[in-house]
Amino acid sequence: MKLNSLRLFCRRTSFNSELCIGGLGAPCSKGVLCQNRMSPRNPEQKIIKRVIALEGDIIKTIGYKKKYVKVPHGHIWVEGDHHGHSFDSNAFGPVSLGLLHARATHILWPPQRWQKLQPMLPPERKPLQREQE
Amino acid sequence: MFRNVLGKTFRFLGYTVQYGCIAHCAFEYLGGIVVCSGPSMEPTIQNSDIVFSENLSRHFYCIRKGDIVIVKSPNDPKSNICKRVIGLEGDKVCTSNPSDFLKSHSYVPKGHVWLEGDNLRNSTDSRCYGPVPYGLIRGRICFKIWPLNDFGFLRASPNGHRFLDD
Numbered sequence: 001m002k003l004n005s006l007r008l009f010c011r012r013t014s015f016n017s018e019l020c021i022g023g024l025g026a027p028c029s030k031g032v033l034c035q036n037r038m039s040p041r042n043p044e045q046k047i048i049k050r051v052i053a054l055e056g057d058i059i060k061t062i063g064y065k066k067k068y069v070k071v072p073h074g075h076i077w078v079e080g081d082h083h084g085h086s087f088d089s090n091a092f093g094p095v096s097l098g099l100l101h102a103r104a105t106h107i108l109w110p111p112q113r114w115q116k117l118q119p120m121l122p123p124e125r126k127p128l129q130r131e132q133e
Numbered sequence: 134m135f136r137n138v139l140g141k142t143f144r145f146l147g148y149t150v151q152y153g154c155i156a157h158c159a160f161e162y163l164g165g166i167v168v169c170s171g172p173s174m175e176p177t178i179q180n181s182d183i184v185f186s187e188n189l190s191r192h193f194y195c196i197r198k199g200d201i202v203i204v205k206s207p208n209d210p211k212s213n214i215c216k217r218v219i220g221l222e223g224d225k226v227c228t229s230n231p232s233d234f235l236k237s238h239s240y241v242p243k244g245h246v247w248l249e250g251d252n253l254r255n256s257t258d259s260r261c262y263g264p265v266p267y268g269l270i271r272g273r274i275c276f277k278i279w280p281l282n283d284f285g286f287l288r289a290s291p292n293g294h295r296f297l298d299d
Contacts, residue, residue: 038268039268040244041242041243041244043194043244043266043268044194072208074208074209075207096205096266097210098210100210
């Protein structure tokens with residue numbers, strides 16, 4: 001999803017004109033929708049995806065050059081909810097945490113789509129092995 | 134008397150918030166003073182040198198080959214690293230160390246830069262962790278402030294042979 005950003009906490013997507021509100025500095029956990037400040041391929045573009053795996057997790061990829069990936073230290077694995085039609089980590093690999101900008105918490109516009117975005121990890125996308133702390 | 138003190142306190146808080154916001158915007162969008170530590174950029178920048186960095190270049194996408202930049206570490210988002218840009222997206226870079234017999238080359242992917250320290254023998258840079266996304270660049274170092282005997286603009290790279298012209 002492409003994003004045109006207004007400043008502060010409002011984000012509008014050109015995909016379906018939804019206005020989301022997000023918070024800065026929230027700790028990143030699996031399943032939350034996070035917004036990357038700069039897309040890894042195009043620094044002028046912001047993208048919004050779901051966090052699937054954190055550093056140390058091993059996950060099975062969909063269409064990436066390697067079938068299984070261990071997410072390196074300081075990186076996260078993000079995927080769009082619409083698999084196959086999403087430009088996400090399956091295309092450009094794990095994303096450095098420094099590129100993370102904010103967490104999307106609510107959809108504000110259009111009013112019929114007014115909702116709180118739930119952090120939810122799809123069951124088929126769970127990591128194979130979690131790194132023990 | 135009490136209202137006087139309360140009024141002064143609120144005014145003071147108001148000024149603090151105002152100047153705090155201006156200072157934050159200045160550090161975020163204009164530039165700031167940075168203390169560098171580590172041996173990876175010798176002889177250009179020594180340990181404990183104080184430099185001035187500006188952030189306008191990164192917002193206007195004016196980072197050029199040969200610039201010294203401050204970058205958020207790809208492996209640790211809380212720390213910053215200071216390296217020289219050797220290649221921009223699409224450039225051909227030498228990925229092997231100078232001491233290697235067989236040289237290997239690759240092209241910098243779209244949206245990334247290739248960073249190397251000036252002290253090639255003692256620097257963990259893109260030769261270790263690969264090309265770095267442009268979005269991690271925080272600012273460009275333009276001026277050295279301390280030590281005073283080295284005051285002024287920064288020198289060009291002592292490793293001119295690492296810049297491969299297409």
